[in-house]
Amino acid sequence: MHEKTNLAPVHGNYHGYYTKRPPTQDPRLSLLPSSLFKGRRVLDVGCNEGWVTCEIAQRFGAKRVVGVDIDDTLVRLAWKHRRSVWSQQGPPGSGDGQNQEEDHSYEKSRKRRRSSSPTEDDHRPQQVVADYFPASCEHMFGPLPIPDAASQEDASDIFPHNVAFRTADWVNHVIPDDAEGYDIVLVFSISKWIHLNGGDEGLLRFFRRVYQVLGPRGTFVLEPQEWDTYGKAKRMDPKLKENAKSLKLRPDDFERILQDIGFGPAQHLGKAGDGGRS
Numbered sequence: 065m066h067e068k069t070n071l072a073p074v075h076g077n078y079h080g081y082y083t084k085r086p087p088t089q090d091p092r093l094s095l096l097p098s099s100l101f102k103g104r105r106v107l108d109v110g111c112n113e114g115w116v117t118c119e120i121a122q123r124f125g126a127k128r129v130v131g132v133d134i135d136d137t138l139v140r141l142a143w144k145h146r147r148s149v150w151s152q153q154g155p156p157g158s159g160d161g162q163n164q165e166e167d168h169s170y171e172k173s174r175k176r177r178r179s180s181s182p183t184e185d186d187h188r189p190q191q192v193v194a195d196y197f198p199a200s201c202e203h204m205f206g207p208l209p210i211p212d213a214a215s216q217e218d219a220s221d222i223f224p225h226n227v228a229f230r231t232a233d234w235v236n237h238v239i240p241d242d243a244e245g246y247d248i249v250l251v252f253s254i255s256k257w258i259h260l261n262g263g264d265e266g267l268l269r270f271f272r273r274v275y276q277v278l279g280p281r282g283t284f285v286l287e288p289q290e291w292d293t294y295g296k297a298k299r300m301d302p303k304l305k306e307n308a309k310s311l312k313l314r315p316d317d318f319e320r321i322l323q324d325i326g327f328g329p330a331q332h333l334g335k336a337g338d339g340g341r342s
Contacts, residue, residue, distance in 0.1 A: 071102075072118060072300040072301055073136065073300070074198065074257070074260075074261065074300055074301045074304060075110075075112075075254075075257050075261060076110060076253065076254045076256070076257035076297075077112070077134060077135035077138055078112070078213070079137070079138065080114065081112050082112070082113055082115045089119070089123075090115070090116050090119060091336040092116075092252060092287060093116065093119065093120070093124075093256050093298075095333040095334050095336055096285065096333065098124070100124070100248065100283065101120050101124035101125060101126040101129075101248065102124065102125040102249050103125060103126070103127050104126055104127060104129055104246075104247035105126075105128045105129075105130075105195045105244065105245070105246045105247050105248070106120055106121075106126050106128065106129045106130070106246060106247065106248045106249075107130050107132065107241070107242075107248070107249045107250065108120070108129060108130065108131040108132070108250045108252075108276065109240055109249065109250065109251050109254065109274075110131060110132075110133060110134075110251065110252065110254035110257075111131030111133050111142060111229065112133060112135075112138050112142070112229075112254070113138055113142050113144045113145050114128075114131050114139075114141070114143075114146060114229055115144025115145060116250070116252060117129050117130075117131035117142065117227060117229070118142075118145060118146055118149045118223070118224075119228035120229050120250075121223045121224070121226050122194055122224075122231055123154070123194055124150060126226060127221050127226060128220075128221070128226050128227075128228075129226060129227045129228075129238070130212075130228050130229070130230060130241045130246075131225075131227070131228070131229045131230070132229070132230045132231075132232050132234045132239060133229070133230075133231065133232075134231070134232070134233050134234075135231070136231040138230075139229045139230065139231045140264040143229055146208055146224050146227055146229075147207045147208075147210060147224070148202060149194070150207075150208060150210055150221075150223070150224040151201070151207040151208040152194070152197045152198070152201070152202065152204045153193060153194055153197075153223070154193035154197065155193075164291065169262070176213045184210045184252065193237065195263045203267060210224055210225075221244075228241070232309040234273070235258055235262060235266060235269060235270045235273065236269075242277050244252050244278065244281075245277055245278065245279045245313040246277055246278055246282065247278070247279055247282050247283065248278075248282065248283045248284075248285060249274045249277065249278060249282070249284050249285070250285045251274075251284070251285065251286045251287065252285075252287045253287055253289060255267070255286065255287075255288045255289055255290035255298070255315070255318070256288075256293060256294055256297055258270050259294075259311065259313070260294065260297060260304045260307055260308060260311075261303075261304065261307065262270075262307075263310060263311065264306050264310075264311060264312055264313045267313060268313075268321065271318075271321060271325055272325060275325050275326055275327065277282055282324070284327060286318070288318055290315055291315050291316075294308060294311075
């Protein structure tokens with residue numbers, strides 16, 4: 065006799081989530097200022113398979129990106145995706161288009177500064193070229209090994225060493241990375257699931273946790289899910305359906321609640337993807 069288990073993604077932990085979204089260059093990130101992540105510590109709550117997490121770490125110059133998800137299977141897939149993205153990344157100087165223009169601009173400035181700052185350029189991060197090798201290379205030959213960060217100066221701030229993943233119910237449990245705090249907390253498409261699982265108090269606890277781990281002038285990037293999407297979600301599980309009956313807060317209340325907690329006025333940056341807002 066086997067007990068029936070509920071495999072529904074009751075935390076929004078959809079497997080195959082990114083098969084419905086662009087494989088690279090998530091449109092939600094395009095709504096954000098291009099310099100937002102540069103040199104910053106970032107927490108991606110509900111990272112799923114880590115596609116957005118890796119994109120921020122690789123393309124946006126983040127110092128450190130931590131992805132956390134409640135689903136350990138997804139977290140293991142995120143680590144695997146990190147190695148896959150690394151395997152397709154081109155060697156330094158292999159870019160074209162914008163990357164080549166940036167390299168050319170840098171070379172010109174380097175000549176101007178050579179006499180006054182002879183050692184400054186030695187520590188310049190190497191230009192990252194994403195998606196340089198086709199995915200077929202990895203399928204045919206396997207993923208490339210990730211070099212030891214200790215063998216490279218300042219490698220810990222460069223992809224793939226600047227990204228890590230944790231399995232945790234972050235709303236209710238601290239992870240070691242929290243101790244150092246973050247400059248940015250990113251929350252894409254999971255506010256509904258936190259609300260349905262934890263009720264109004266669980267959502268408030270989550271918002272307070274975000275406020276606590278953000279440093280001075282930190283940024284909370286939230287893509288709230290609209291109230292009319294709760295109906296389909298709560299039908300996934302009897303517990304969610306029961307919890308939904310007692311919900312008094314609505315997504316339209318989030319802005320006021322966040323300001324009551326201590327956040328500044330919200331900036332509305334538009335919509336992207338499947339009706340989401342950043």
